[in-house]
Amino acid sequence: MKTFSVTSSIISSSDIADFVCEKYALSPNTTCRLLKTGINHTYRIDTDNESFIFRLYSCNWRTKQEIAEELKLLQLLKQNDIAVSYPISNRSENLINDINAPEGLRYAVLFSFAKGNKVLNFSEDIHSEIGTLMARIHQQTKGLKLNRITYTPEILLNQSLNYIKPFLSDETEEMQFLIETRFILEKELLNANTKLLRTGIVHMDIWFDNLNISDDNKVTLFDFDFCGNGWLCLDIAYYILQLHSTEKDDTERTAKINAFYKGYETIEKISDEEKRLIPILGVCMYYFYLGVQCNRFENWSNTFLNEVYLKRFIAVLIKGYYEKVT
């Protein structure tokens, strides 16, 4: 009988438990449970007295070099006492493991567990703390470059549109909006006074979903899978954008955004040019992540991405945000 090939597999928690126990010399009582099959696959590891996160990167998603750059950044941040989930070496002193999955070689990393829980809505004080945390990352990485992607207007807008195109006809109102608005956004970005825009390493995905908050209100950031190079205000733009979807009350949201800015600016000044671009960059971030969703149809998004979803995402989220902020 023919054996069919596999494009994406879910490795069993029991095999991951055995692998991690052996590679990291953990106690035989260690347990492993699958948390999420998202863009990558995430497992929670519990020993008698400690928890970890084991991330299994999807096949052909990031190169070993790209992951090594992500981990180098995390180590730099940790050394500077910035609260991030950091990678842990295995018994052979390696941070990255090779996993021989049915679809091919996958990489895997054991991370420290970010203390606390995920919280959707939280106080102004915590928004301020997140602003400070983001600014400390930016302060530390300003002017540095990772050997990874640079988030140019071309990547954010044009590459994303190319990923979206096979899934939605050019004739639709929603695709027309994306195509026409792309030119307006691109023009704004190309005309920006780049001397006034700080560049460095960006996380690209800082929002409630990628941080844990402890009982004593300490914030720890994780999931640097999209880190790369670019204007630092991309991170700010994304954070503000997400507050528009998670905070429904206008007055409360404004207070939280202001608290975030205040926390940020205790560490790093945001230029007027950056402030001017933040709403537009937020719209670009929507293009970018919709592009990621389309690009990862085969081995992630097919369970939710269809024509109706795309039309709603564009009309409600992207167009809605564009009209609100411009």
Ligand SMILES: Nc1ncnc2c1ncn2[C@@H]1O[C@H](COP(=O)(O)OP(=O)(O)OP(=O)(O)O)[C@@H](O)[C@H]1O
């Ligand atoms: N270092 C960590 N500490 C604690 N929990 C974590 C950590 N990393 C991941 N998690 C948990 O696992 C979940 C999935 O992890 P993560 O967000 O990194 O996966 P992902 O595949 O990149 O998700 P997405 O598809 O949304 O980007 C997180 O939402 C969080 O609940």
Ligand SMILES: N[C@@H](CCO)C(=O)O
């Ligand atoms: N945070 C992104 C996905 C990548 O983590 C989104 O939900 O659009």
